[in-house]
Amino acid sequence: MSLSYHNPQRTARSAALYPKACEVIPAGVNSTARARFSGWDPYPLFIDHGTGAHLFDVDGNRYVDYLLGLGPMLLGHRPPGVTAAVVRAIQERGTVFALPTEDEARLAHLIIDSIPSVEQVRLCNTGTEAVIYALRLARTFTGRQKIIRFEGMYHGFADGVYWSKHPDLREAGPDDRPVPVPQGPGIPACIGEQLIILPWNDVGALRAAIEREGDNIAAVLTEAVMCNTGCILPEPGYLEAMRELTAARGILLIFDEVITGFRLHLAGAQGRYNIRPDLSVFAKGLGGGFPVAALGGRKDIMSLAADGTVSIAGTYTANTIAVAAALAALEELRAPQMYQQLNTRCERLYSGLEQIFQDARMPAYVVGVGPVMQVWFAERAIRNYRDAIRHASHTRFRRWWEGMLNRGVLFHPHAFENLFVSFAHSDDDVAATLDAAKATVADMKAHG
Ligand SMILES: Cc1ncc(COP(=O)(O)O)c(C=O)c1O
Structure with missing residues (x-):
């Protein structure tokens, strides 16, 4: 047969x-x-x-x-430990309270203990949401609008970032200065004006963009390993250069660790490559198969959410299923x-x-x-x-x-x-x- x-x-x-x-x-x-x-x-x-x-x-x-x-x-x-924890949460506690539980802070401590760059953390449901909030924080913190993102990467399907993931090269501009291409219709064209699209693994292109427009750039948003155009590793020195160039101009470095977080290392790609971003987002590695994401980083940036300056919301965020799953998963991942x-x-x-x-x-x-x-x-x-x-x-x-x-x-x-x-x-x-x-x-x- x-x-x-x-x-x-x-x-x-x-x-x-x-x-x-x-x-x-x-x-x-x-x-x-x-x-x-x-x-x-x-x-x-x-x-x-x-x-x-x-x-x-x-x-x-x-x-x-x-x-x-x-x-x-x-x-x-x-996974038996995560499954049992989730079943227990549902059967013994309930799922959504619109009020905090003690376990949320326990989970925040575990995440902070695992990832040195994370001083405070907020939970979300998906990577897409966490990226939206990371950019909102970055724009508020810096008072700038533009975001650098890289051709071939995916940061979720929100209008603000669903650009130039896999563009048709006939529309995408020159190799060293790509133009933003929406990843399909229905995305307002004006959003493209807030994006600078660059080729990845190219220090020269990044340096030139920062020299040109640094004072308008709120953040560089990147994966530390390109995981949405197959698997492409950072060339030696690239992430370090990214860190240096952004820090020198007051631009925030945001690592999208939706894939790499808790997977390449307990401290994610940033732990594996020893780079300290300003903000990071985590999702797929965090919840043992349940929908939970996290946005974390420097306290001075995260604290914009402390008094409501920046709103980070969500009916289902930190529901007991998500928290129980992430707690159980992290306990396993932290084993020697x-x-x-x-x-x-x-x-x-x-x-x-x-x-x-x-x-x-x-x-x-x-x-x-x-x-x-x-x-x-x-x-x-x-x-x-x-x-x-x-x-x-x-x-x-x-x-x-x-x-x-x-x-x-x-x-x-x-x-x-x-x-x-x-x-x-x-x-x-x-x-x-x-x-x-x-x-x-x-x-x-x-x-x-
Ligand atoms: C790097 C990266 N960022 C963000 C996302 C969006 O995450 P979600 O599907 O949880 O919204 C994905 C999803 O594949 C991703 O790979």
């Missing part, structure tokens, strides 16, 4: 559920990244359940899961040796994959840091979004993705997403992944 994703025998129930869902839900899914046009073609897999590092689709197929819900399932699916063991397992996976590509003489390489990685099918190093557009092969990535999926290894079909390793992945999962990779690469070679 063919193992093709398209084989109705293998994914018959997903195939049947999809058109029915499309009748009542636009695109049949509840987020862009799950849509057919985002790569889940001809239909997304419909999932029945997950457990640990594995997902089971509605046809009973089992996958080693590197999608991890696009990041939140850092502790694996249904956690990250060391995870990194060792990831290294084994990444070097195993590299070896397979090398043995097959396939122009592909792995870029990974901690448990975030991607494979680039490219002949040369990718250092920013435009490199990825120009030099990475999506056709090869697609064949790689299908081959792996059909061998029971699941990740997102788009090369600009990531593979995420969880604390629940075992040595056996790594071995199964490498076996699948060997067979997939052999197949790709055999068929040209």
Whole structure:
């Protein structure tokens, strides 16, 4: 029997559920990244359940899961400690009070203890919200309007930042001075006037923009590792230069650690690379799979929310489910040796994959840091979004993705997403992944 994703025998129930869902839900899914046009073609897999590092689709197929819900399932699916804490919170306490609980301050202490740059913290529900508030604080604190953000990054879907994530290069201006491109219609054009879009990993472009417009720039908003155009690492000295150039002109440095926070290190990418931003946002690594985000940083900036100068609100913020989940997750993440063991397992996976590509003489390489990685099918190093557009092969990535999926290894079909390793992945999962990779690469070679 063919193992093709398209084989109705293998994914018959997903195939049947999809058109029915499309009748009542636009695109049949509840987020862009799950849509057919985002790569889940001809239909997304419909999932029945997950457990640990594995997902089971509605046809009973089992996958080693590197999608991890696009990041939140850092502790694996249904981590027992987090699940028990959430069930206890619901059954014994309730969910939303519109008044504070003692646990919120306990959680704030744990976050502050984990991340040296965070002196005070507010909870939010999603990364998108946390970014909105970070920018509002930055503009108020500095009295300036403009924000620098980088082509190829994603900071949530708010109108203020949903620009130049993956723009069409025909509209995006010159390489060293990109122009803002809204990520689709419906976003007011005037917002673009408040944005300066730059290529990432380019100290010269950043320096020039700051020299040109420094007095109008409130903040530089960046991930410390570019995780929304595959995985692109900061070049040596880049983050340090960013810190220096911003500090010299009174511009705030905001790290978007929605993906990297609590994942690359207990103290996030900033802990791994030893950089101290002024503000940071955290989300996917924080809640053990439950929706919770946090915005934190310097007390003199955060205190703008103390007297209501800057409003940070939300009916569901710090609900007991979110707080219980984050407390339980952080208690696990703070256990000794956690990250060391995870990194060792990831290294084994990444070097195993590299070896397979090398043995097959396939122009592909792995870029990974901690448990975030991607494979680039490219002949040369990718250092920013435009490199990825120009030099990475999506056709090869697609064949790689299908081959792996059909061998029971699941990740997102788009090369600009990531593979995420969880604390629940075992040595056996790594071995199964490498076996699948060997067979997939052999197949790709055999068929040209
Ligand atoms: C770096 C980054 N920032 C912000 C967001 C938005 O987070 P959320 O989906 O929780 O709103 C994402 C989501 O993928 C992200 O990757």
